[in-house]
Amino acid sequence: MNFEETAMWQRLSNGDANYYTKAAESERTAFRDWLYGVLVSGEVTVEFEKADGTVRAMICTLNEANGAKYIVNENKGDAATLKKKPNDDVCVVWDCSQNAWRSFRWDRLKRIEFSIE
Numbered sequence: 001m002n003f004e005e006t007a008m009w010q011r012l013s014n015g016d017a018n019y020y021t022k023a024a025e026s027e028r029t030a031f032r033d034w035l036y037g038v039l040v041s042g043e044v045t046v047e048f049e050k051a052d053g054t055v056r057a058m059i060c061t062l063n064e065a066n067g068a069k070y071i072v073n074e075n076k077g078d079a080a081t082l083k084k085k086p087n088d089d090v091c092v093v094w095d096c097s098q099n100a101w102r103s104f105r106w107d108r109l110k111r112i113e114f115s116i117e
Contacts, residue, residue, distance in 0.1 A: 021107050032091070032106065036062065038114055043096060047111040048104040055110065058102065060093035068094030 020028060038044055039062040047057045062068050088106075095102040 020109060028106070032088075035091070035112065038112075039063070039093060042066065042114065042117065045111075045113040046093075046104060046109060047113075049108040049110060058093075058104070059096045060102065061096060062093060066094070066096060067099060 020031070023031070035044070039060065042063055043059055043061045043066060045057055045059050047055060050056050090103045090105055092101060092103045094100075
């Protein structure tokens with residue numbers, strides 16, 4: 001982790017939830033890329049504010065060995081209508097407790113926690 005990523009992680013871990021919204025787009029991109037790398041490596045606990053205002057902590061991952069397996073949509077139809085445009089405001093992850101895909105908004109992220117093994 002470089003200096004900029006460390007500074008972002010420390011600010012976010014200290015509960016400054018507005019940091020992401022105040023950051024420059026290059027910093028947001030660097031943070032998202034860094035967190036995706038951590039999620040692919042293992043489990044991460046993310047705490048975020050849900051749309052209804054409640055705060056949720058979720059243990060999640062993008063690591064296939066931990067259960068995050070992409071399932072191909074079997075729906076029939078025009079391929080152009082089935083593909084969804086990626087939303088950079090949202091992070092889609094595998095919820096390890098629910099064994100299902102869930103998401104959170106980057107700008108509602110309050111805290112992250114993970115172990116390096």
